[in-house]
Amino acid sequence: MAESVPVRCPACRREHVYAAPSYPCVCGAPVTPELDRDAVPEALTHHTWDDDWITVQCTACARQDQWPRPELGCPCGTVLRVPLVQERSGRRDALTEEAQGESDSGAGTGGESEAADSGADEGTGQAAPAPSGSRRPRIPLPRAAPSPRPSFNPVTIRTARDAVTAAALYLRWLGYQEIRRADQRPPSGIGLAAHGVLAQIDPTLRPASLRDVECLWLTAMTESTGCVYFSLAGYAEDARSVADTLGVPLFVLDLTGTPQPVNSLADELVAAGA
Structure with a gap:
């Protein structure tokens, strides 16, 4: 706790x-x-x-x-x-780096030339090889996502910002990483983007329209990425029909913050993940 x-x-x-x-x-x-x-x-x-x-x-x-x-x-x-x-630690590290930079700038050029001379072979002028005991840079290995996926923990939706937070957490739960605000602002709602997906969140109390779904799909097409729609009030009937035709997964956000799949494309996304 x-x-x-x-x-x-x-x-x-x-x-x-x-x-x-x-x-x-x-x-x-x-x-x-x-x-x-x-x-x-x-x-x-x-x-x-x-x-x-x-x-x-x-x-x-x-x-x-x-x-x-x-x-x-x-x-x-x-x-x-x-x-x-972590913010206090970050401020302390920044001050330390600033002080270190001022100290290094006052050391003069003599130390730099001496270091350059000591790192070169006297006979050839080439840089000497690193000692055999020196530490090599660590290359991080890709982290595999665990299977099966853990249960999604929602956040209660009280405001429009809560709706965006719930959608962002759900996208991360699906497997999308580095979620950020979309570069292009949608005609309605709020846009989020991650590698491989463009998401639109509509926190208003009106059902998403056909135009809303088509605009999201067109923007995703121009960016050569997939797309997904989250709505708090559901979708108009023609919006659901065109979403199935265009391949747009649709979700409804309930007030507990748990997105509910609306069409089969959303069910497939939940099952397969990102």
């Missing part, structure tokens, strides 16, 4: 007890960002896609994935960004 930490709102000075949510890694282990209880939370005035996601490493398999950044809504109306331990 995630550790609870005290969080004080800088606007109204009210203190809350907050625990970061856990998300499922592809290995099945829960992933929870470590909260920094010593740092002061930051009041948010607006969201950006890059700031809303963080990279967290799974303690079980060492896999790194992006997850929603922990936030807390205060009753006074302020949205608080809860600080993380």
Whole structure:
């Protein structure tokens, strides 16, 4: 279970007890960002896609994935960004690198020429071979996804942002990696992209139309990738028919955050994965 930490709102000075949510890694282990209880939370005035996601490493398999950044809504109306331990470490490393760079720049050119001379063979002027005991760079091996796939853990949908988060988590559960905001903004809803797929999320209370599905398919065709549609309110009848013809998997997001397949193409995607 995630550790609870005290969080004080800088606007109204009210203190809350907050625990970061856990998300499922592809290995099945829960992933929870470590909260920094010593740092002061930051009041948010607006969201950006890059700031809303963080990279967290799974303690079980060492896999790194992006997850929603922990936030807390205060009753006074302020949205608080809860600080993380990894951000404190990142700031410390940045300061260390900056200080090291200033130290190296003040060392002069004499050390550089001496190092160049010592690394060359006196007779030929060529670089001397590395010692036999030197460490070679480690080449990471591809990580195979476990089979069978672990159960999907949804997030409750209360806002449009929750709907996007639920869709992003589901895409990652299917096997798509490096999920990001799509380069082209769709006519309606929000677009996400990953290697091999373009997804559109419609968090409105109107059924997705024929035009919505066709626009997603055309954009995916121009980018030579597959596509998938997530809707909170379902689909118009002609939209479902054209999706079957064009090969677009359709999902409906229920309020528990679990996407439900609407057509056979979505069923096949769930069964096979990315």
